[in-house]
Amino acid sequence: MNLDGVFQALADPTRRAVLGRLGSGPASVSELAQPFDMALPSFMKHIRFLESNGWIRTHKSGRIRTCVIEKASFDVAEAWLSDQRALWEGRTDRLEQFVTNPYLKEDRACPALPTPPST
Amino acid sequence: MNLDGVFQALADPTRRAVLGRLGSGPASVSELAQPFDMALPSFMKHIRFLESNGWIRTHKSGRIRTCVIEKASFDVAEAWLSDQRALWEGRTDRLEQFVTNPYLKEDRACPALPTPPST
DNA sequence: CGAATACTGAGCCACAAGGCTAAGTTAATC
DNA sequence: GATTAACTTAGCCTTGTGGCTCAGTATTCG
Numbered sequence: 538m539n540l541d542g543v544f545q546a547l548a549d550p551t552r553r554a555v556l557g558r559l560g561s562g563p564a565s566v567s568e569l570a571q572p573f574d575m576a577l578p579s580f581m582k583h584i585r586f587l588e589s590n591g592w593i594r595t596h597k598s599g600r601i602r603t604c605v606i607e608k609a610s611f612d613v614a615e616a617w618l619s620d621q622r623a624l625w626e627g628r629t630d631r632l633e634q635f636v637t638n639p640y641l642k643e644d645r646a647c648p649a650l651p652t653p654p655s656t
Numbered sequence: 657m658n659l660d661g662v663f664q665a666l667a668d669p670t671r672r673a674v675l676g677r678l679g680s681g682p683a684s685v686s687e688l689a690q691p692f693d694m695a696l697p698s699f700m701k702h703i704r705f706l707e708s709n710g711w712i713r714t715h716k717s718g719r720i721r722t723c724v725i726e727k728a729s730f731d732v733a734e735a736w737l738s739d740q741r742a743l744w745e746g747r748t749d750r751l752e753q754f755v756t757n758p759y760l761k762e763d764r765a766c767p768a769l770p771t772p773p774s775t
Numbered sequence: 776c777g778a779a780t781a782c783t784g785a786g787c788c789a790c791a792a793g794g795c796t797a798a799g800t801t802a803a804t805c
Numbered sequence: 806g807a808t809t810a811a812c813t814t815a816g817c818c819t820t821g822t823g824g825c826t827c828a829g830t831a832t833t834c835g
Binding site: 565566567577578581597599600601602 | 780781782783784785
């Protein structure tokens, strides 16, 4: 369950829709597949993908495979975004300085703001 | 700037690393590329991908192209996750009801929910 | 038992993704 | 004015992704 897979799972409308549906409760594969104009084997690939990337759990009983949404990957995804936001917001003030400082604009394109004369 | 592309952009370690780096300030393409063992044209594809999916803005001045992170796609991604979370949490109580209601359990195929980690 | 249901497995196909090299182009330096 | 630096364009190659069909297998139902 690496970040690559976690995000890739979200990069497809079918898979996002499945997660959306599962958000309101468990469902069997064919129930989930019903809204989509897609052959079952194709659809199953999406289910397996979601499962192997930690977005859902599935469990077969009889001939029916039931899918349940799982919070794990969800948290991983949110954590990454949240870290990113923290980083970005942590330097917003310095960015503003950069944008409005004509010297920096002309000079090197990106002095990268190396830990400025911190207070 | 559709969800497909927004999430796909995050499904690659190089692109996530670039966003991470840009989180602490603007940089030129070659500065960004420097840590990666990759030919420049390959790297540029990542930059273009991030740009065309709204994760960064770029601007060329002289022969240097400077990249700046952008909040737009970020918000879109967080919004989707947040909606998803709302949905999921909004029905946790009902889920609980579902799990503990023997009638529902027989009725539909889905009860799966492998033993809640409770008590 | 036989038929229908709900997947499952194997294999094919077209196209997108991510990497490369080689050869431009444009701006800055010497 | 020639070099060098910083991209850019073009084209190739391999692998992955998302779709399909056709033929199983395993359960459930009549």
